[in-house]
Amino acid sequence: MKKTLLSLAILLAAASAQAQDSLTIRKIYDEALVNGQGYEKLRYLCKKIGPRLSGSANAQKAVEWGEKLMKDYGFDKVFLQEVMVPHWVRGAKEEGYIIDGNKRIPVPIAALGMSVATPKEGITASVIELHSLKELETLGEKAIKGKIVFFNRPFDPRFIETGEAYGTAGDQRFLGPAAAAKYGAVGVIVRSLTESIDDYPHTGGTDYTDGVKKIPGAAISTKAANKLSMMLKLRKFPQAKFYFKQSCQTLPDVKSYNVVGELTGTEHPNTFITVGGHLDSWDLAEGAHDDGTGIVQSAEVLRIFKAIGYRPKNSVRAVFFMNEENGHKGGLKYAELAVKNKEEHIAAIETDEGGFVPRGFSFEDISPDLLKKVNQNWKPLLEPYEADRLVKGGSGTDIGPLKESIPSIMLIGFTPDSQRYFDIHHTPNDVFENVHKRELELGSAAMASLIYLIDQHGLK
Structure with missing residues (x-):
């Protein structure tokens, strides 16, 4: 009888947790779709700053903009990570x-x-x-x-x-x-x-x-x-x-920065979940999909949490990496400092495949058993939002160095629909007008939802 009652209690607790998860994810999507701010922030980044190749004056303007953005949002911590980056110029x-x-x-x-x-x-x-x-x-x-x-x-x-x-x-x-x-x-x-x-x-x-x-x-x-x-x-x-x-020519390296914003964890302040994209872009256009969308979506994750009153157990960081396009020095520096500062990172998500409608996430080096568990527990929660394709796959260039430094980390790639991305990738056509507001907001909500689930339940 005792065993039966215990089993029933466990089932009821699991059902209650599932219901709470479902309710929180609904709140996340409501906030993103009704009050989302990423689209207008992207407009400013593209139209007021524009192309921002590593080492350029516009890249520095983007760093200053990113730092101010996160401070204005009132994140618990906002700081810069200094990094030397290549300085290549196209010329005439x-x-x-x-x-x-x-x-x-x-x-x-x-x-x-x-x-x-x-x-x-x-x-x-x-x-x-x-x-x-x-x-x-x-x-x-x-x-x-x-x-x-x-x-x-x-x-x-x-x-x-x-x-x-x-x-x-x-x-x-x-x-x-x-x-x-x-x-x-x-x-x-x-x-x-x-x-x-x-x-x-x-x-x-x-x-x-x-x-x-x-x-x-x-x-x-x-x-x-x-x-x-x-x-x-x-x-x-x-x-x-x-x-x-x-x-074209390559000039001496230039000092630049990763921009980092953080919501500090209430239970595990030195354990981190990172979400990020790269702040630099190629010089032919505005870097809208590559990777302005990833930048504003990453900041939106933390903004959404604040807006719905969710305080994460673990520290959640939004990172605007510098120099993904021609050296990934920002990703290397972030991993280096994570080790130096003895930070425990349990997961990192990269968004660098455009701001198109979300399909799901790819998990790098995930075991079959864990992937099965992730799908059993989380697919039903993400399925109503059509972001439930949870598969084994790649993650991203900027977060890749974390795996070498922190083998236990789970690296995750955000996977939006890919059919149009390479039509504009690295071209003069990568402009703000080619980003769809609702698709961008859906992506922010999908990433916030997954981070919420990782924060609540871990990845083991």
């Missing part, structure tokens, strides 16, 4: 031409982040079209030397999640210039990393290899890439030539 607008005999056909290009410049007069050379880094090795120096390598591997449209297509195509941008230089190439042109066929070149970082000559690299729009590829085929490869000119 790039020029690119397909050369067809006496014709010069202009095409849209954009220098890859951290690329070196061309000579002042630009580069003119024959073009060799490749679809993988492996082809460099297959063809060898004899075929590559003195040429501009044109990497033209498109997105694979069979992936449902477009981030997977980005992952399989991205090596030609990340590593292409360094790899081609080993075989004597004089420059590299990379097909923009998007499935969309348009005239927006997509910038993004590239990495050079120590001991190998640095050659300039630029992205070419997908429309222009198709045109260049067609001309190479018509001229029985490799007769067509290409010209490009860019004036």
Whole structure:
């Protein structure tokens, strides 16, 4: 009889907790959808500050704006973490031409982040079209030397999640210039990393290899890439030539900051749940989806908690990381200081896939048993809000270093609908007007809900 009564008491307690969780999550969504402030904060960040590449004057303005924002919200703690970041500048607008005999056909290009410049007069050379880094090795120096390598591997449209297509195509941008230089190439042109066929070149970082000559690299729009590829085929490869000119340079590192806001835990003040995005953006546009939406959503999580009167057991931090785009020095610094200050971090969520309608969350290195438990307990609570896709997967660049320093931490990626993200990613089209207010607010509420559940129940 005693055992039966105990079991009944446990079931009633669980049902009561589930009901309380459901009620709190409803409050979170009501606050986000009725009183959400992220959209107007994003408008200011995009329109009054604009592009904010690491090391730039606008990046510093964004730091000052972020610090003031969190102080105005009245978070328990607001502070800056100093970090040295790269300072790369694009310079004058790039020029690119397909050369067809006496014709010069202009095409849209954009220098890859951290690329070196061309000579002042630009580069003119024959073009060799490749679809993988492996082809460099297959063809060898004899075929590559003195040429501009044109990497033209498109997105694979069979992936449902477009981030997977980005992952399989991205090596030609990340590593292409360094790899081609080993075989004597004089420059590299990379097909923009998007499935969309348009005239927006997509910038993004590239990495050079120590001991190998640095050659300039630029992205070419997908429309222009198709045109260049067609001309190479018509001229029985490799007769067509290409010209490009860019004036970018890397200046000495600059002092910058992560911006951190905190609601201090009532029971475990030195145990942290972090939510964050990156404050820097590429220089071609306003950095609205990448990652202005992630910034304002992270701050909204803490604002929502304050607004509904929820005091977390553990300390909850919103972090505006600096320098995700071309070095992730902010993420490295945050992890370094977490260890130095002997902070216990149980979970970190990154929002860096745009401010589109939320679908759920991906949990990095989660065990099958824990994932099953998470779905059993939390999926029913998130399902009414269509943010209940709880799966094993990646997290984010900025929070990644925490795993190396704090192996027990759970890293989590916020996963909004991905279908439109790479249409505007790293392009001049990443502007405030392409963010949908309600979708942005739903994302803030989804992240606040998950953090509430982690705070209440842990992740074990």
